[in-house]
Amino acid sequence: MAHDERLKGKTILITGASKGIGQKTALLLENEGANLVLGSRNYQEKRRQNVLELPLDVRDEQSVQQFAARAIHEFGCIDVLINSAGLGVFDSILDTSIEAFDQMISTNLRGSFLMSKCIGKHMVERKNGHIINLVSVAGTTALPNCGGYSSSKFGLLGLTKVMQAEWRKHGVQVTAIIPGAVSSDFWENIEPKPDLDAMIPTETVAAYLLGLIAQPPGAYVDEITIMPPLGIL
Numbered sequence: 001m002a003h004d005e006r007l008k009g010k011t012i013l014i015t016g017a018s019k020g021i022g023q024k025t026a027l028l029l030e031n032e033g034a035n036l037v038l039g040s041r042n043y044q045e046k047r048r049q050n051v052l053e054l055p056l057d058v059r060d061e062q063s064v065q066q067f068a069a070r071a072i073h074e075f076g077c078i079d080v081l082i083n084s085a086g087l088g089v090f091d092s093i094l095d096t097s098i099e100a101f102d103q104m105i106s107t108n109l110r111g112s113f114l115m116s117k118c119i120g121k122h123m124v125e126r127k128n129g130h131i132i133n134l135v136s137v138a139g140t141t142a143l144p145n146c147g148g149y150s151s152s153k154f155g156l157l158g159l160t161k162v163m164q165a166e167w168r169k170h171g172v173q174v175t176a177i178i179p180g181a182v183s184s185d186f187w188e189n190i191e192p193k194p195d196l197d198a199m200i201p202t203e204t205v206a207a208y209l210l211g212l213i214a215q216p217p218g219a220y221v222d223e224i225t226i227m228p229p230l231g232i233l
Contacts, residue, residue, distance in 0.1 A: 006213075006214040007029065007032040007033060007034050007210070007213060007214050008032065008033035008034065009033065009034070009035065010034045010035065010079040010080060010213070011034070011035040011036075011037070011071065011075040011076070011077060011078050011079050011080070012029055012034050012035065012036055012037070012079060012080040012081075012082065012213070013036075013037045013038075013039065013067075013068075013071055013078055013080065013081045013082065013115075013119065014026050014036065014037075014038050014039065014082045014084055015039045015040075015056060015058050015081075015082070015083055015084050015085035015111070015115060016039075016040060016058075016083075016084040016085030016086060017038035017039055017040050017043075017053075017084065018038075018040035018042045018043060019040075019184070019185050020084070020182075020184040020185060020186055020202060021084050021134060021182065021184065021202055021205050021206060021209075022038075022040075022082065022084035022085070023202075024202045024203050024205070024206035025082060025084070025205075025206040025209050025210070026038050026051075027206075028203075028206050028207065028210050029210065029213075030050075030051055032210065033050070034050070035050045035051075035074075035075045036050065036051045036052065037052045037054065037067070037070070037071040037074070037075070037078075038051065038052070038053045038054070039053075039054055039055070039056025039058075039067050039085075040053075040055070040056060040085075041055065041056065041057050043055050043056070052070070052071070052074055054067055054070055056085075058083075058085045058107060058110075058111030058112070058114060058115055059106045059107055059110060059111050059114070060114075061114055064114045064115055064118050065118055068118045068119055068122065072122065077122070077126060078119055078122055078123065078129065079128070079129060079130065080129070080130045080131075080132065080213055081115060081116065081119045081129070081130075081131045081132065082132045082134070082209065083111070083112040083115055083116065083131070083132065083133045083134060084134045085107060085108075085111055085112075086107060086108045086134065087103060087104060087107050087108065088104065088149040088186065089103070089104060089148060089149070090145045090146060090149065090190060091145055091147075092144070092145055092147070093147040096147055096148050100148060101147075101148040101151070104148045104149055104151070104152045105148070105151065105152050105155070107152075108149070108152035108153060108155075108156060109152045109153075109155040109156050109159065112133055112156055112159065113159060116131055116133070116159070116163060116174075119131065120163065120167060120172065123167070123170075123171075123172045124167060124170040124171075124172055126171075127170055127171035127172075128171050128172070129171070129172045129173070130172070130173045130174075130175070130213065131163065131172065131173070131174045131175070132174075132175050132177060132209065132212065132213075133156055133157075133159075133160045133174070133175070133176050133177065134177050134179075135153050135156050135157050135160065135176045135177060135178045136149070136153045136178065136179065137178055137179065137180045137181075137225070137227070137232050138150045138153050139152075139153030139154045139155075139156060139157040139178065140154075140157065140178060140225075141232065143232075156176075157176055157178075160174055160175075160176040161176075164222055168220065173220045173221070174222075175212060175220075175221050175222060175223065175224065176222065176223045176224070177205070177208070177209070177212075177224050177226070178223060178224065178225040178226070179200055179205055179225075179226045179227075180199075180200060180226065180227040180228045180231070180232045181194065181198075181199040181200065181228055181232065182199055182200045182201075182202055182205055183196040183197070183199035183200065183201055183202060184202045198228055198229075198230055199228050200226060200227070200228050204226075205226060208224065208226055212224065
C-alpha cells in the first residue's frame with residue numbers, strides 16, 4: 001500500500017477502540033506501523049510493541065487528561081486523534097428517558113469536546129495535528145426516533161466546524177466523518193433488527209480513515225460523507 005511510509009511512526013489516539021469503527025481502524029493502523037494509544041471503558045492497561053491499551057472514560061475530564069499524558073509520555077507527541085466513542089438509544093422524543101438523553105450528550109458530544117480540548121491544546125502548541133470526529137448522518141438529517149442521538153451528533157458537527165475555524169491557522173486539521181448506517185455491534189440492542197447487510201461494512205469506514213490520515217500535504221479535508229449503496233437506511 002502507498003500509505004505505509006506516511007502512517008509509519010505516527011502516534012494515533014483512538015477512543016471507543018474496543019469495538020466498531022474504532023476497533024477496525026486500530027487493527028488496520030497497527031498493520032501500517034503506527035504508534036497506537038487505544039482507549040475504552042472496557043480496557044485494562046496492556047502493552048504490545050507499539051500499541052498501548054488504556055482505560056478511558058471520555059465523559060470524565062481526569063480520565064481524559066491521564067490518557068493524553070500517558071500517550072505523550074510513551075510516544076513523545078500526538079499526531080492524530082480519532083473520536084470514535086459513542087452510544088445511541090433510539091426512541092421517540094416522548095418515550096426517550098432523560099437518563100438516556102443525558103448519556104448520549106455526555107458521551108457523544110461532551111466526550112468529544114473533552115478529548116478535543118485536551119489534545120487540541122497539545123496540537124496547537126506543536127502547530128501540527130489532525131482530529132477526526134465520527135459524526136453521523138443523524139447529525140445532518142432529522143430522523144424519527146433519533147432525538148437524543150441527533151441532538152448529540154448535530155452538536156458534534158457544530159463543534160467540529162468551530163474547531164476548524166479556530167485551529168486551522170495553527171496547523172491543526174479537523175475533519176468530520178459523516179457515515180450513514182454502519183454494520184457494527186452498535187445495533188446489537190436495537191429492536192427490530194435492521195438489515196445489516198445493506199449497511200456500510202465497518203472495515204470500509206476504517207479504510208477511509210486510513211486514507212484520510214495518510215493524505216498528501218497541501219490540503220485539509222473538512223468533511224467526508226460515506227453512504228450505504230441504497231441510502232441512509
